[in-house]
Amino acid sequence: MVFNSLHFLIFFIFTTTAYYTLVGRWRWVLLLTASAYFYASFIPAYLLILGTIILFDYFAGICIEKLSGMWRTVMLAASIVANIAFLAFFKYYDFLNENIALLLRAGGIDYQPGTMDGSYPGLLLPIGLSFHTFQSMSYTIEVYRGNQRAERHFGIYALYVLFYPQLVAGPIERPQNVLGQFRQHITFDWENIRHGLWLIAWGMFKKVVIADRLALITDPVFATPGTQNAANLAIAAAFYSIQIYCDFSGYSDIALGSARTMGYKLMVNFRSPYFSKSVAEFWQRWHISLSTWFRDYVYIPLGGNRQGRFRTWFNLMFVFLLSGLWHGADWKFVIWGAFHGLLLVASQIRIPGISSIPDVFRVAWTFLVVTLAWIFFRAHSTDDALLIIRTIATPANWSLPQLPLSNSESIFCFFLIIVLFLKEYLSPEFVPAGWRFWPALGMATLICYLWGVFGSNQFIYFQF
Numbered sequence: 001m002v003f004n005s006l007h008f009l010i011f012f013i014f015t016t017t018a019y020y021t022l023v024g025r026w027r028w029v030l031l032l033t034a035s036a037y038f039y040a041s042f043i044p045a046y047l048l049i050l051g052t053i054i055l056f057d058y059f060a061g062i063c064i065e066k067l068s069g070m071w072r073t074v075m076l077a078a079s080i081v082a083n084i085a086f087l088a089f090f091k092y093y094d095f096l097n098e099n100i101a102l103l104l105r106a107g108g109i110d111y112q113p114g115t116m117d118g119s120y121p122g123l124l125l126p127i128g129l130s131f132h133t134f135q136s137m138s139y140t141i142e143v144y145r146g147n148q149r150a151e152r153h154f155g156i157y158a159l160y161v162l163f164y165p166q167l168v169a170g171p172i173e174r175p176q177n178v179l180g181q182f183r184q185h186i187t188f189d190w191e192n193i194r195h196g197l198w199l200i201a202w203g204m205f206k207k208v209v210i211a212d213r214l215a216l217i218t219d220p221v222f223a224t225p226g227t228q229n230a231a232n233l234a235i236a237a238a239f240y241s242i243q244i245y246c247d248f249s250g251y252s253d254i255a256l257g258s259a260r261t262m263g264y265k266l267m268v269n270f271r272s273p274y275f276s277k278s279v280a281e282f283w284q285r286w287h288i289s290l291s292t293w294f295r296d297y298v299y300i301p302l303g304g305n306r307q308g309r310f311r312t313w314f315n316l317m318f319v320f321l322l323s324g325l326w327h328g329a330d331w332k333f334v335i336w337g338a339f340h341g342l343l344l345v346a347s348q349i350r351i352p353g354i355s356s357i358p359d360v361f362r363v364a365w366t367f368l369v370v371t372l373a374w375i376f377f378r379a380h381s382t383d384d385a386l387l388i389i390r391t392i393a394t395p396a397n398w399s400l401p402q403l404p405l406s407n408s409e410s411i412f413c414f415f416l417i418i419v420l421f422l423k424e425y426l427s428p429e430f431v432p433a434g435w436r437f438w439p440a441l442g443m444a445t446l447i448c449y450l451w452g453v454f455g456s457n458q459f460i461y462f463q464f
Contacts, residue, residue: 001041002459003254004208004452011038012258015164019262024185028155031182031262035164039127042168046126049086050162056082057136058157061143065150072144079140083133090125095329128168130326134293136161139175141297148175156182165258169251169459171269171289178264186263196261198431201444203253207459208452210416211246214239216453217413218378220404225384230392231401237388240378241371242417245274248287251459272424274370277362279343282370290326294319312348317341327377332385336376343369 001007015034022030040047060079064072088096104111126132139160142148151157160179166172186192221228221236228236249270259266273285283291299319305312317338324337372389379385391397403410423430432440 001038003251004204004212004454007041016258016261020188028153028159028182031164032155032159032162035159035162035167038164039162039167042127049090049126049129050132053083053086053132053136054158054161057140057161058151058154060140061150061157062152064140064143076140076144080137083137087129087133090129092325092329131166131168131170131172132161134172134290134326137297138172138293142175148179151175151179163259163264165255165264166266169248169255170287171252171255171267172293173266173289177267181264184263189263192260192263194437195431196257196259197441198437198444199253199257199260201257201441201448203250203255203257204448204452205444206246206250206253206420208448208454210420211243211250212453212455213416213451214243214246214413217403217405217410218243222378222380222384222388225379225388225391228391229399229402230394230397231399232403233388234392235401235403237371237375237378237392239413241274241367241374242420244374244377245270246420247459272428274367274421275363275425276366277359278347278366279340279369280347282366283340283344290323294323298322309348313345316344316348320344332376332379332382335382335385336373339373339376343373 001011011034015030018030019027036047039050057079060075060082063075064079067075101111139148139151139157143150151160156179159182160173160175163178218236218240221232222240225233252269256266256268267289269288271285271288273282276282276285299315302315302318303311304315318341320337320341321334322337323340324333324335327333327336375388376382376385379388405413431437
């Protein structure tokens, strides 16, 4: 059940309506049941995996709070190891097996690796597992640090992990932000409805009108990089930068909007990242819940920037290599993470006069290098990514673009991108007020229906 489907629309209307008809003490039951149904709609067996994680960390949190001394640390370590073990088994089994086989063959040992499908037929990566495990680890870490009391109400804790708006692709919430909200008696408020529905409409516009339309160009170009000229590849790379932003931030807007209609406020995950004047600023605006997770639970515990220049550089590289692996079990994601790490390390070096460069050029440069990194993220393999970069960098490969869409459709894509940037630059948090709201919402819905690309396009970050 993806957000851009009729199934979800019916589910959302039913759940939100039922939510306001129930008294407070039963709402958690409704939301937990609805969230379990939402997740089971992908593959029911996923619930068993997620349920195991929830059960383990629920008791781990209580034990961490009750124990003292070394045993608290042991319990936290057990929780973290268990979560990472789940993630490693389902997400990295094939990747680790294949790379071990390569190392053994290099040493003269003939080892034929099995695959997840071969060793465990029918076993698939649960949707959103990387998000679940990180959110679950946030809970036990915060309990260990004394920033959060262990949640005794199992249903409320399960809802913290299962809450359907942010279940499969974030934002990765901290327990301090949402556990307390689930205990509040939230009354019906038109402001929540207005803000929530507008966020959903804007998120849907970004997903089905912009992201999925740009995919009509990026998908065929990236599928056959060896047959494309440099102009095609450069345009596809730039379009993919916009596509992945509209796809992922569109999901986040729908998630925040779905929660807001019921009075819950989730953390903002994006703040116009392509207006960033540096890569460091980009990571303060892009996937904020993940970047702050790595900052608070990995970078700062490693010493952050407090132990000298070289240790800071090491910490940055380590965090971004982990971030690359978090995104996918493939060397192209590791390279993507390493590239961003190197950019962050380079940004630590003070270059005289750089602050005097006009902002527009700094924004353009940041977009350029981030787009270069996205090529590794989107390409089918590392070899394809390198081929794309070589083709773009070779002047002889440049000629007039021949995109998969007609000229008028391609121009329409450029028009949509201009609309996106104008909206985010002029009024990123605009919500129509008063009587104007319902006509504006109706117009936005009609535009999504008429201009949207509908089909089987899932959100890109569902695979992580």
